[in-house]
Amino acid sequence: MDLNQFIKETITSIITGIEESQKMLESKKAFINPFGIQYNLNDIKGEGISKEGHKTSTIEFDLSVTVQETSGAQGKIGVQTGFFNAGVGGDLKNSNSSINRIKFSIPILFPFQNFNPQKL
DSSP, X not given: OOHHHHHHHHHXXXXXHHHHHHHHHGXXXXXXXXXXXXXXXXXXXXXXXXXXXXXXXXXXXXXXXXXXXXXTSOOXXXXXETTEXXXXXXXXXXXXXXXXXXXXXXXXXOOOBOOOGGGO
């Protein structure tokens, strides 16, 4: 799997999971990332605040990236995470590969869920 595809699918899956959980749990009066909650700025360490006052979250990636080059072909980058290995496979002749570790984080505002404490 290419690095850009892995990042895109990971973020999309997280967002979709949040939205589905919000819909499923609302009838149980459980709220995920409720809109309108006030945060104590002293409790927020290393996280951002949007101009509307919403706390951002951070998605952290810690990946092993395989770069593989073969003679007569362009290099290819694949992602390895834990037991999951996606990328170039098969029996290749005259190939060189290297594995590098990259760590980075992406700030994100997750989808909000309407929250009205008077309806509880």
